[in-house]
Amino acid sequence: MARESGLKARAAALAPEPMTVLKQSVLPLVAAFVIPLIFHFGIGPSVGAYPSKVLLDIGINVVLAVSLNLVNGFTGQFSIGHAGFMAVGGYTAGLVTYYGGYRIWGDSLPHGGFLGAGEMLFLVATIAAALSAAAFGYLVGLPSLRLRGDYLALVTLGFGEIVRVMIQQTSDIATDATEIAATSWPSLLWKVGGALGFTGLPFYTSLFWVWLWVSLTVLVASRLKTSTHGRAFLSIREDEIAAEAMGIPTTTIKVRAFVMSAAFAGVAGSLFAHEVGTTLNPGELGFQKSFEVVIMVVLGGMGSVSGCVLAAIVVTVLPELLRSVDEYRMVAYALTLILMMILRPQGLFGLREIWEIWPFKALFRSEAK
Amino acid sequence: MSSRLLRLAAPLFTLAMALGCSGGGSDAPAASDTILIGEYGSLTGKEATFGQSTDNGLKLALDEINAAGGLNGKKLEVRVYDDQGKTQEAGTAVTRLIQDDKVVAVIGEVASSLSIAGGRVAQQYGVPMISPSSTNAAVTKIGDMVSRVCFIDGFQGYVMAKFAHDDLHATKIAVLYDQASAYSKGLQDDFGREFTSMGGTVFPAQAYTGGDADYSAQLTSIRETAPDAIYVPGYYTDVGNIALQARKLGLTVPLLGGDGWDSEQLGKIAGDAIEGSYYSNHYSFQDTRPEVTTFVETYKQRYNAVPDGLAALGYDSMRVLFDAMKRAPSLSGKDLAAAIAATNGFPGVTGIITMDANRDASKPAVIVQMKGNQPTFVTTVYPKGQEPAAAAPVDPAAAPVDGAAPAAAPADPAAAPATPPPATPAAKP
Numbered sequence: 110m111a112r113e114s115g116l117k118a119r120a121a122a123l124a125p126e127p128m129t130v131l132k133q134s135v136l137p138l139v140a141a142f143v144i145p146l147i148f149h150f151g152i153g154p155s156v157g158a159y160p161s162k163v164l165l166d167i168g169i170n171v172v173l174a175v176s177l178n179l180v181n182g183f184t185g186q187f188s189i190g191h192a193g194f195m196a197v198g199g200y201t202a203g204l205v206t207y208y209g210g211y212r213i214w215g216d217s218l219p220h221g222g223f224l225g226a227g228e229m230l231f232l233v234a235t236i237a238a239a240l241s242a243a244a245f246g247y248l249v250g251l252p253s254l255r256l257r258g259d260y261l262a263l264v265t266l267g268f269g270e271i272v273r274v275m276i277q278q279t280s281d282i283a284t285d286a287t288e289i290a291a292t293s294w295p296s297l298l299w300k301v302g303g304a305l306g307f308t309g310l311p312f313y314t315s316l317f318w319v320w321l322w323v324s325l326t327v328l329v330a331s332r333l334k335t336s337t338h339g340r341a342f343l344s345i346r347e348d349e350i351a352a353e354a355m356g357i358p359t360t361t362i363k364v365r366a367f368v369m370s371a372a373f374a375g376v377a378g379s380l381f382a383h384e385v386g387t388t389l390n391p392g393e394l395g396f397q398k399s400f401e402v403v404i405m406v407v408l409g410g411m412g413s414v415s416g417c418v419l420a421a422i423v424v425t426v427l428p429e430l431l432r433s434v435d436e437y438r439m440v441a442y443a444l445t446l447i448l449m450m451i452l453r454p455q456g457l458f459g460l461r462e463i464w465e466i467w468p469f470k471a472l473f474r475s476e477a478k
Numbered sequence: 479m480s481s482r483l484l485r486l487a488a489p490l491f492t493l494a495m496a497l498g499c500s501g502g503g504s505d506a507p508a509a510s511d512t513i514l515i516g517e518y519g520s521l522t523g524k525e526a527t528f529g530q531s532t533d534n535g536l537k538l539a540l541d542e543i544n545a546a547g548g549l550n551g552k553k554l555e556v557r558v559y560d561d562q563g564k565t566q567e568a569g570t571a572v573t574r575l576i577q578d579d580k581v582v583a584v585i586g587e588v589a590s591s592l593s594i595a596g597g598r599v600a601q602q603y604g605v606p607m608i609s610p611s612s613t614n615a616a617v618t619k620i621g622d623m624v625s626r627v628c629f630i631d632g633f634q635g636y637v638m639a640k641f642a643h644d645d646l647h648a649t650k651i652a653v654l655y656d657q658a659s660a661y662s663k664g665l666q667d668d669f670g671r672e673f674t675s676m677g678g679t680v681f682p683a684q685a686y687t688g689g690d691a692d693y694s695a696q697l698t699s700i701r702e703t704a705p706d707a708i709y710v711p712g713y714y715t716d717v718g719n720i721a722l723q724a725r726k727l728g729l730t731v732p733l734l735g736g737d738g739w740d741s742e743q744l745g746k747i748a749g750d751a752i753e754g755s756y757y758s759n760h761y762s763f764q765d766t767r768p769e770v771t772t773f774v775e776t777y778k779q780r781y782n783a784v785p786d787g788l789a790a791l792g793y794d795s796m797r798v799l800f801d802a803m804k805r806a807p808s809l810s811g812k813d814l815a816a817a818i819a820a821t822n823g824f825p826g827v828t829g830i831i832t833m834d835a836n837r838d839a840s841k842p843a844v845i846v847q848m849k850g851n852q853p854t855f856v857t858t859v860y861p862k863g864q865e866p867a868a869a870a871p872v873d874p875a876a877a878p879v880d881g882a883a884p885a886a887a888p889a890d891p892a893a894a895p896a897t898p899p900p901a902t903p904a905a906k907p
Contacts, residue, residue: 158603
């Protein structure tokens with residue numbers, strides 16, 4: 110009895126200050142809302158439309174890379190079907206904003222201004238995208254995550270291709286308001302444009318929404334890494350048998366990683382679908398897109414959140430900077446990747462985060478202990 | 479403040495570093511004595527030959543325009559960005575052209591999904607865009623800023639159906655199309671509808687996926703239906719392989735196709751297998767209209783190659799744009815787009831170009847036949863209701879006359895120099 114109360118006292122003594130708890134839990138969330146606002150109202154208007162468009166592309170790639178990192182980096186599974194989840198999310202969100210827009214307003218144009226009715230529909234669509242992609246992640250994950258290594262890679266690749274081919278078989282989108290109003294939702298599901306792509310989606314993707322989701326994704330991933338659940342992910346990556354011996358339900362954990370990863374891929378799909386100057390089309394969401402994301406994760410360091418963020422930025426910006434050298438830019442880009450892999454095979458950061466590396470270490474250590 | 483908080487903020491801090499990287503890189507706006515025009519295209523990627531041909535044709539027109547003094551003494555300049563055949567890249571390229579480079583108009587793309595991506599950006603910013611060769615109907619439905627100098631898929635399907643019915647006297651046609659391509663699927667639909675309405679029979683379409691290596695299953699089941707011809711509205715690499723395998727299986731009926739066949743690669747891949755097959759195209763380099771002969775001559779001198787349809791369309795898109803710039807009261811997006819839409823009877827290399835109400839070029843198509851690995855001019859097919867009064871297009875032996883624009887063309891007896899004999903389907907089994 111006495112021993113127990115002693116433990117309680119010790120635990121109470123170790124408990125953090127309420128203010129510290131508040132700071133640690135609320136402040137990052139506040140930052141996650143403030144940063145997108147800064148992007149939207151500060152940086153966006155001051156840099157102009159073209160850099161803003163690049164910032165949108167960067168953001169979408171960051172969401173993709175960080176979310177794939179949950180599976181490929183943290184859990185050590187090799188998934189190459191990320192674009193498939195992105196497609197599921199993109200088409201789900203497209204259905205909501207396009208046909209939802211027709212049902213509500215009679216057209217598919219953007220409605221309302223910043224955080225207006227249209228953007229709320231977009232938020233709903235993005236959440237729907239996350240949920241549907243997560244559901245697919247669960248369906249694919251459940252049977253296939255009992256597999257390992259190459260076998261899992263094949264299953265995910267197959268999934269991505271199935272999604273792509275299924276979308277190619279769909280029929281033309283409906284463009285007539287009265288026709289859409291008369292058509293039931295289940296039959297609208299099939300009218301998403303086939304191989305040409307889901308054209309005519311409203312442009313809702315703005316710097317605010319992209320960077321809001323980037324902040325949330327990064328926040329979830331970085332907090333996960335240091336949490337109990339994240340440690341379970343990492344233990345599977347390090348040694349699956351040892352993890353199982355320590356009582357970690359490896360299949361459950363793997364499915365969990367897969368579902369989370371798929372959900373954020375769905376979000377990225379929704380952002381991609383509603384971005385100015387893209388057409389949501391199956392040809393582009395094939396395995397090449399998946400490999401692009403894998404490249405970002407491998408480049409950034411499997412398991413490093415900040416590494417993946419940086420790699421996504423580099424992989425997006427590099428071809429833009431090289432645009433002036435025209436045809437040779439893809440050669441230069443590929444060459445950079447090859448050199449990178451030879452000189453730093455573990456990726457930019459390996460498993461470490463940016464604050465664990467020399468010049469930045471000092472920066473973040475200032476008040477430690 | 480604890481270091482843990484800082485750590486949580488660190489990934490977000492990393493993001494802020496993105497700004498430093500992406501802020502730069504914008505080029506200085508064009509000097510005021512030049513007028514800047516934007517171009518985006520697939521200069522790399524899997525449809526690279528299309529983008530490069532278009533670019534060649536466009537640059538040729540540009541140099542001719544500048545040599546003739548430009549627009550009121552101002553030189554024209556084209557800035558071109560590669561989009562790798564990806565829509566996201568196409569959108570970025572057009573955004574950059576319009577917002578950073580301040581171009582007055584944009585020319586691009588070949589593939590329809592890319593034209594749609596770029597066209598929506600152009601529409602958003604109110605800058606006119608001309609697509610040289612995107613044939614999907616959805617492209618110009620984006621809005622009043624987007625137009626094109628080529629015909630649309632529906633017309634091309636009609637052209638081949640009419641040719642197959644009237645000239646080849648085919649009654650039963652099998653179809654093999656690329657299900658992964660909106661272009662191929664669109665042509666397949668339109669051809670089937672038109673040919674059936676003319677009283678012919680179209681067997682249920684067989685599908686393949688672009689890049690497939692083996693077509694024998696589809697071709698075997700096509701062989702069983704004993705068609706008079708096979709419609710294969712795909713791209714040249716697939717079509718070449720399909721032709722090789724069809725001949726191997728003993729299918730000797732001619733293949734029919736669309737402008738996706740138009741590459742010198744087709745003859746190289748298929749060799750004798752493609753001999754005697756027909757496709758519809760935007761123009762034939764053997765046409766003897768003066769516009770065509772001068773264009774082919776200068777193009778050959780400069781690039782040492784025979785211009786394909788995409789080069790001709792690139793050339794025409796630049797010249798249609800310049801013609802509109804001359805007529806427009808100002809170079810503002812609205813005026814220029816209206817001037818482009820008002821294009822009427824423009825004597826282009828690819829025919830007399832008149833923009834219809836949807837800003838699609840309404841003009842004839844040509845049918846060419848593969849002979850000795852060269853596309854050889856066979857006949858011209860006009861849009862419904864625009865057939866020249868005299869020449870019944872039913873008879874390919876009669877020289878097609880340029881009749882779409884009465885004033886522009888001297889009634890030259892424009893036929894192929896070595897007019898091929900009336901089309902008879904080669905060797906019916």
